[in-house]
Amino acid sequence: MFSWLEKNPFFFAVGVFVVIAFAGLIEIVPDFAQQSRPVVGAKPYSLLELAGRQVYIKESCNACHSQLIRPFKSETDRYGMYSLNGEYAYDRPFLWGSKRTGPDLHRVGNYRTSDWHANHMWEPTSVVPGSIMPAYKHIFKNVADLETAYAEALTVKKVFNVPYDKDMNGDGKIDVPLGSFKQAKQRALQYALKVAQETKRKDLVDMVKQGKVPEIVALIAYLNRLK
Amino acid sequence: MNWLSDNVNRLALLGAAAILIIVIGVVAKYFKQIKEGKSEGVLKEENWDGIGEYKNNSPIGWSLAFIGTIVWGVWYWLVGYPLNAYSQIGEYNKEVKAYQAKFESKWANPSKEDLLGMGEGVFLVQCSPCHGIDGTGIEGKAQDLTHRLLKKEVLDVIHRGSAALGNPNGQLGYPLGMMPPGLLSGADAEAVASYVAGGFKGSGKGADLFQNTCASCHGPDGRGMNGMAPNLREYDDTIVQHVLEHGKHGIIGRMPSFKGRLTPVQEKAVAVYIRSLSEGE
Numbered sequence: 001m002f003s004w005l006e007k008n009p010f011f012f013a014v015g016v017f018v019v020i021a022f023a024g025l026i027e028i029v030p031d032f033a034q035q036s037r038p039v040v041g042a043k044p045y046s047l048l049e050l051a052g053r054q055v056y057i058k059e060s061c062n063a064c065h066s067q068l069i070r071p072f073k074s075e076t077d078r079y080g081m082y083s084l085n086g087e088y089a090y091d092r093p094f095l096w097g098s099k100r101t102g103p104d105l106h107r108v109g110n111y112r113t114s115d116w117h118a119n120h121m122w123e124p125t126s127v128v129p130g131s132i133m134p135a136y137k138h139i140f141k142n143v144a145d146l147e148t149a150y151a152e153a154l155t156v157k158k159v160f161n162v163p164y165d166k167d168m169n170g171d172g173k174i175d176v177p178l179g180s181f182k183q184a185k186q187r188a189l190q191y192a193l194k195v196a197q198e199t200k201r202k203d204l205v206d207m208v209k210q211g212k213v214p215e216i217v218a219l220i221a222y223l224n225r226l227k
Numbered sequence: 228m229n230w231l232s233d234n235v236n237r238l239a240l241l242g243a244a245a246i247l248i249i250v251i252g253v254v255a256k257y258f259k260q261i262k263e264g265k266s267e268g269v270l271k272e273e274n275w276d277g278i279g280e281y282k283n284n285s286p287i288g289w290s291l292a293f294i295g296t297i298v299w300g301v302w303y304w305l306v307g308y309p310l311n312a313y314s315q316i317g318e319y320n321k322e323v324k325a326y327q328a329k330f331e332s333k334w335a336n337p338s339k340e341d342l343l344g345m346g347e348g349v350f351l352v353q354c355s356p357c358h359g360i361d362g363t364g365i366e367g368k369a370q371d372l373t374h375r376l377l378k379k380e381v382l383d384v385i386h387r388g389s390a391a392l393g394n395p396n397g398q399l400g401y402p403l404g405m406m407p408p409g410l411l412s413g414a415d416a417e418a419v420a421s422y423v424a425g426g427f428k429g430s431g432k433g434a435d436l437f438q439n440t441c442a443s444c445h446g447p448d449g450r451g452m453n454g455m456a457p458n459l460r461e462y463d464d465t466i467v468q469h470v471l472e473h474g475k476h477g478i479i480g481r482m483p484s485f486k487g488r489l490t491p492v493q494e495k496a497v498a499v500y501i502r503s504l505s506e507g508e
Contacts, residue, residue, distance in 0.1 A: 003273055071315055071316055071318075071319035072319065072322070073319070073322050073323050073326055076319075076323075077488075078352065080488065082316075082319065110483060111353070111483050111485070111488075112356075112483070113357075113480065113481045113482075113483060115368070115480055115481075116356070116357060116368070119368060120356075126365070127356055127357070127359075127365055127368070128356055129360065198481075200480075
């Protein structure tokens with residue numbers, strides 16, 4: 001019945017294109033739907049949080065932790081409100097994860113604090129006796145890479161129009177300032193100092209005061225931001 | 228026990244034998260066909276560089292399934308999906324509603340043991356990472372729930388008032404609102420703090436000062452006058468509820484708010500469990 005197609009490579013190619021394009025359409029069109037737009041109140045990550053996100057990716061936390069709360073009662077009881085598409089609008093790449101060796105972290109900022117994270121990352125079994133999570137002592141010494149984080153923020157601002165330096169909610173104030181690297185770094189250092197003080201660890205506070213942000217501080221800023 | 232006396236085992240054995248016989252039969256049939264079979268049928272008109280193809284009718288079962296799927300597909304696209312659109316969130320809402328109704332009817336009048344068990348469960352999941360699985364606060368990292376208040380906490384609250392709990396204008400949402408800073412200082416503050424942290428034992432300077440300065444809000448017995456101000460003697464239902472709703476940021480650290488995350492019965496249960504931790508005192 002279709003043997004004439006086999007003799008006409010051009011029409012065959014057109015046919016193949018139509019079939020594949022249709023499948024593509026089904027997958028792509030929903031991404032433009034309203035529910036995939038940023039949810040009201042979603043904000044891009046600040047410089048420090050972005051640097052923390054890079055630590056999270058670098059240390060492969062997503063190999064053991066998901067960031068996606070499914071709409072099941074058992075999950076919302078434990079972690080809070082189920083996740084919405086639009087909450088990931090500024091996640092590049094998203095860190096849904098596919099394995100839960102440890103618990104979901106999408107709203108961990110609601111029920112854990114900076115000092116708890118510092119204790120836990122230093123020695124997980126000191127707060128959760130049976131924990132099998134590895135200790136991350138090295139990130140208390142490593143310095144976070146603010147330059148790369150800034151480059152990432154600037155790129156997504158320029159290329160994808162991510163609303164840095166913009167008034168998003170119309171209250172006349174800039175919601176997530178970025179500015180030049182110098183300004184952004186200054187702001188990140190202030191923010192880092194606050195987080196470092198919350199961890200109650202003098203070594204971290206001292207490092208920030210010397211103008212170096214320990215990776216753990218950036219990571220905690222990122223975890224606190226997950227709400 | 229003779230394993231053949233078990234029905235399931237016998238059935239499984241029978242099934243295994245049947246599968247074996249069928250496999251041997253089918254394999255034998257095709258071997259025979261490969262050895263003796265001749266190709267037959269009508270050739271198609273087209274051939275590709277001399278290689279031809281037989282006309283074979285598709286099997287009826289296959290054809291029916293193929294056409295059936297197409298018909299079903301059209302129905303699903305045009306009628307099935309749009310008209311009974313399945314929603315994951317809808318199912319979630321239903322699940323939660325059904326659960327809530329069951330939860331409420333099951334625990335309408337929980338006994339103390341029920342509450343204790345439920346409270347322990349909630350505590351181990353939600354609270355133990357900070358307060359420790361034994362509730363002692365992991366060496367000062369969070370409140371030691373086997374004991375009501377530490378002296379340094381009381382002193383801090385006397386000096387800084389509500390600011391020592393997280394908000395100078397009142398943090399915990401009690402009807403009396405906020406606790407003013409600097410009601411006492413120096414040795415007086417020390418004496419009251421020892422008295423309160425020591426569990427309201429004995430009499431003397433601390434006890435007298437408490438009656439004069441603090442009792443008007445916290446009650447002469449320190450139990451908070453039925454929820455007007457915090458109960459300073461034990462973790463009653465009210466203080467647990469208020470802390471869970473508003474969170475607290477004190478001299479020990481920060482406790483995040485758990486607003487909306489536990490049901491009222493669960494909050495009561497966790498309070499009962501917390502009180503059970505200090506029963507030996």
